[in-house]
Amino acid sequence: MTRPIILDLTADAQGMVALLVALQVPDHVRPVLVLFSGRATQVDVAMAHARDLLRACGLGDVPVRAGCPGALVQTDGVAHDLPPGNDGLGAAHLVQAIRACPQHGATVCCSGPLTTLALALVQAPDVGAHLHGVIFSGGAFHTRGNATTVAERNVAADPEAAATVLAAGVPVTIVPLGCTDRLKADAVWMEQIAPMGANPATLAARVHAELAAARNGGARGGGVDISLAAVAPLLALLGPGIFQGHLAHVDVECMGTHTRGMTVVAHGAGQPNALVLESLSVEAARGILRDLLLLAAK
Structure with a gap:
């Protein structure tokens, strides 16, 4: 069965990799909406590129939208601009896409902050019943954060959004930092996917x-390994067997000068609200990504 998916991506190269991979498995997943979050100029470029990819795969009817440009709770007092030609109604488009899917049909794969999804769940609580699940890259449990010492970047960008999604009663899978810290594009893997660049016109x-x-x-042209965590939510959907995890009740710290954005497994605090993926087979994950990217190059 082909599952409808919604991709909420970061507007960077890793987000494009996730989209390209998703387009190679039409018998398993079919994107019904693609969202991008990040800086306005980056989002604008990413949306144009995504539309090209979708049209090339015969999916030109799939909408590509800008996600929410800022956190649910603004703390900096700074206005956030939007890419030209976009209405900023990312959450409304998300609600529409979810409602158009069968009951318990759609899966949201999110590689950035959860702002757009959280706002959609607040504005239209009924859409939770249409979701098969939410898989997001974020959180840090047994490792140092990459936003602060205790908080991971995606959750720290909007702790209230992460807390809202975890409290919504929808099936949630978390792919935290400790699970993906070795999933990187290194020199060996880049050499393996080099045939992608053989025909510059593609x-x-x-x-x-x-x-x-x-x-x-990142290193004046010398090459620095970069994280492929943005692809991990899609991998968890396509190849759950390469991951290991456990059910837990996860809370998000939304207060505190030094702990805001921290994700905590609250033992005895209530029923599990998330599947926390603890580890994955890095070589299997890199192999899946390599094979699907090379398939795209044919």
Whole structure:
């Protein structure tokens, strides 16, 4: 059965990799909406590229939208601009896409902050019944955070949004930092997917070039391994057998000067509200990504 999925992606090379991979398995998943979050200029470029990819795969009817431009609770007092030509109604588009799917049919794979999904669940609580599940990359449980010492970047960007999603009563799978810390695009893996760039005129080559540029931009052209955590939610849907995890009740710290954005397994606090993925077979994950990306290059 082909499952409808909604991709809520970061507007970077890794987000494009996730989209390209999703388009290679039409017998398993079919995108019904693609959202991008991040800086307005980056989102604008990412949306244009995503539309090209979708059209090339015969999915030009799939809407591509900008997600919410800021957190649910604004603390900086700074207005957030939107990409030109976008209405900023990412949550409304998300609600519409979920309602159009069969009951318990749609899965949301989120590689960035959960703001758009949280706002959709607040605005239209009934859409939770239409969701098969939510899989998101975020949180830090047994490792140092990458936003603060205790908080992971996606959750720290909008702790209230993460807390809202976890409290919504929908099936949630969390792919935290400790699970994906070794899932990276290193020199060996980049050499394996080098055939993607053989024909510069193809969209696969364009994705390859963006990924290579992202690696090379970090060390004056020398190449720095970059995280592929953005693809992990999709991998957890396509290949759950390569992951190991446990059910837990997860809380998000929304207060505190030093702990805001911290994700905590609250033992004895209530019924489990999430499947927390603790580990994955990195080589299996890299192999799946490699094979699907090379398939896109054919």
